[in-house]
Amino acid sequence: MQTLSGSSRPDQTGADTTETGRTFAGVGVSPGRIIGSILLMPQAVSEPVAGERLAERTSSDEASAALRAAAKAVQVDLGHRAVGASGAGREVLEATALMANDPMLIKAAVKLITNGVSAERAIWEAAASVAEMLHNLGGYMAERATDVLDVRRRIVAELRGVPAPGIPYSDTPFILVGEDLAPADTATLDPAKVLALVTSSGGPQSHTAIIARALGLPAVVAAVGVDGLSDGTQVFVDGAAGTILVDPGADEVALAQAWEKTAAALATFDGTGRLKDGHLVPLLSNVGGAKDAVAAAAAGAQGVGLLRTEFCFLERDTEPSLAEQVEAYRGVFDAFPGKKVVVRTLDAGADKPLPFLTDASEANPALGVRGYRTDFTSPGVLERQLEAIAQAADGTEAQVWVMAPMISTAEEAEHFAGLCTVAGLTTPGVMVEVPSAALTAASILEHVDFVSLGTNDLTQYAMAADRQLGPLAALNTPWQPAVLQLIRLTVAGSRDEGHDKPVGVCGEAAADPALAVVLVGLGVSTLSMTARALSAVGAVLASVTLPEAQQLAALALTAHSATDARRLVREKLSVLDDLGP
Ligand code: PEP
Ligand code: MG
Numbered sequence: 001m002q003t004l005s006g007s008s009r010p011d012q013t014g015a016d017t018t019e020t021g022r023t024f025a026g027v028g029v030s031p032g033r034i035i036g037s038i039l040l041m042p043q044a045v046s047e048p049v050a051g052e053r054l055a056e057r058t059s060s061d062e063a064s065a066a067l068r069a070a071a072k073a074v075q076v077d078l079g080h081r082a083v084g085a086s087g088a089g090r091e092v093l094e095a096t097a098l099m100a101n102d103p104m105l106i107k108a109a110v111k112l113i114t115n116g117v118s119a120e121r122a123i124w125e126a127a128a129s130v131a132e133m134l135h136n137l138g139g140y141m142a143e144r145a146t147d148v149l150d151v152r153r154r155i156v157a158e159l160r161g162v163p164a165p166g167i168p169y170s171d172t173p174f175i176l177v178g179e180d181l182a183p184a185d186t187a188t189l190d191p192a193k194v195l196a197l198v199t200s201s202g203g204p205q206s207h208t209a210i211i212a213r214a215l216g217l218p219a220v221v222a223a224v225g226v227d228g229l230s231d232g233t234q235v236f237v238d239g240a241a242g243t244i245l246v247d248p249g250a251d252e253v254a255l256a257q258a259w260e261k262t263a264a265a266l267a268t269f270d271g272t273g274r275l276k277d278g279h280l281v282p283l284l285s286n287v288g289g290a291k292d293a294v295a296a297a298a299a300g301a302q303g304v305g306l307l308r309t310e311f312c313f314l315e316r317d318t319e320p321s322l323a324e325q326v327e328a329y330r331g332v333f334d335a336f337p338g339k340k341v342v343v344r345t346l347d348a349g350a351d352k353p354l355p356f357l358t359d360a361s362e363a364n365p366a367l368g369v370r371g372y373r374t375d376f377t378s379p380g381v382l383e384r385q386l387e388a389i390a391q392a393a394d395g396t397e398a399q400v401w402v403m404a405p406m407i408s409t410a411e412e413a414e415h416f417a418g419l420c421t422v423a424g425l426t427t428p429g430v431m432v433e434v435p436s437a438a439l440t441a442a443s444i445l446e447h448v449d450f451v452s453l454g455t456n457d458l459t460q461y462a463m464a465a466d467r468q469l470g471p472l473a474a475l476n477t478p479w480q481p482a483v484l485q486l487i488r489l490t491v492a493g494s495r496d497e498g499h500d501k502p503v504g505v506c507g508e509a510a511a512d513p514a515l516a517v518v519l520v521g522l523g524v525s526t527l528s529m530t531a532r533a534l535s536a537v538g539a540v541l542a543s544v545t546l547p548e549a550q551q552l553a554a555l556a557l558t559a560h561s562a563t564d565a566r567r568l569v570r571e572k573l574s575v576l577d578d579l580g581p
Helices: 060-084 087-100 103-114 119-137 139-160 183-188 207-215 250-265 290-298 322-335 371-377 381-393 410-423 435-439 455-462 481-494 513-521 531-541 546-557 562-571 574-578
Strands: 023-025 027-030 033-040 174-178 194-199 219-221 234-238 243-246 283-287 303-308 340-344 399-404 428-432 450-453 503-505 526-529
Touching: 027 207, 033 194, 033 250, 060 087, 060 103, 060 119, 060 139, 087 139, 103 119, 119 139, 194 207, 194 234, 207 219, 207 531, 219 234, 234 250, 283 290, 283 531, 290 303, 290 322, 290 531, 303 322, 303 526, 322 340, 322 381, 371 381, 381 399, 381 410, 399 410, 399 450, 410 428, 428 435, 435 455, 435 481, 450 481, 455 481, 481 503, 481 546, 481 562, 513 526, 513 531, 513 546, 513 562, 526 531, 531 574, 546 562
Parallel strands: 033 174, 174 194, 194 219, 283 303, 283 526, 303 340, 340 399, 399 428, 428 450, 450 503, 503 526
Antiparallel strands: 023 243, 027 219, 033 234, 234 243
């Protein structure tokens, strides 16, 4: 995407940060118009080099004192933040603040410093040992392992004199600007404080986009140069148009006020997805754990179409125990008694590394050992997860379905179905996110009971365009006619050989109200999305009949480009005018 200029010249660095009216153009991924001042996301803290020694002129006493001072400063900062927080967030911050100055942690680090190790490396290694020990203790103590790993990054940042990692802290709401967000950042993102998300990188299916839609925050990705702005700059973000304007005026104030009314009008979904002619299209929700599930149930979701189990264990460097897994999954099942909950087995790899499953040094992680494929290199983890899902399902009222991510062949589907049978799970399915799976859907469905289209990855693999890369954002849209053809073929495969098995969509395509109509027209039976999108998708589906949806699907399939497909369909859906992208 280009950096455009209002009153100033275009530049790629955003170095001139003061000119009023300067506009950045990116890709709008979550609608909404808002004005606020920005805070920049600090760079991630890199691991101090293994074997790093004390600098020549630094004594171990000086380094130990610096470490103690840094640990104290982190404790004070976290304590201050805890005072401003409430509920669970406050408890987490208080616990983390205590951990920052934990005598056992500091003592272990000082011992290493005494042996000549640099302060940064010493705290890094000491925290790793403490985290492992806590983890081995299990239960409540095991949960504290993540806090230790968080505080070590903060202490290293303090020692280096750079901003603390993660979402910046502020007493007042702000617009978060950065290069991209990692899934782990979501845990500390407070939607009451963050008004909008803007990134210079990332595509429409990147995790920043997914997070923004889940939180209902206006968001723009791939806005080159925007991370060159300074903290405190006032901007207007238009998540529908994909633009950011520096120093907005009266027109933008009016637009932001009008959006508040639209957002309020879109806040409800009546709990039944249906077309104008009564054709039912259950609308389910994508969740990352029990908290999301409770919110999704409250928003009227008719079940869960995608439980991203890896989100329950991000940042863990060891495999979660059976008991931890059972607890995490049961929390989701309990939110949906009598309803369908589709559990996806761990989708580790690429942008969601899990240290106990994936190899960070892979040259092409998106084409590497990820999703179901981790069973090739870490046998046993998948079986234990299926056992945990079965145990969690036992005694709950949810209808538990289970599916594997990144399936490429019918043989893999058969193997996965076999593992499910052994675990006692009766409804196995697979995700269709690799083009080979779309093309062989009929054979795959000889072995499993359903498929769910992961259009985020299906798009990245069909278009050979990394979903994280801003410059490829225009390729990376499920409106691409090639992607729609793969969806059509998957549906055709599901109806082959006399079987008629359900085909859902759980990629971000389902949350785009116009594309949702196309998907239904292509024969998709359920749509799963962030809870925030339920009302908009429900409202647009209710405005068309099935034959109309089929006509719109035909229009999109035969369009010359993704842009044409989207434009042609949207032109026919006047109800969409206010909903944005
Ligand atoms: C997808 O690829 O569409 C999907 C739903 O999985 P994820 O976004 O978690 O990779
Ligand atoms: Mg995927």
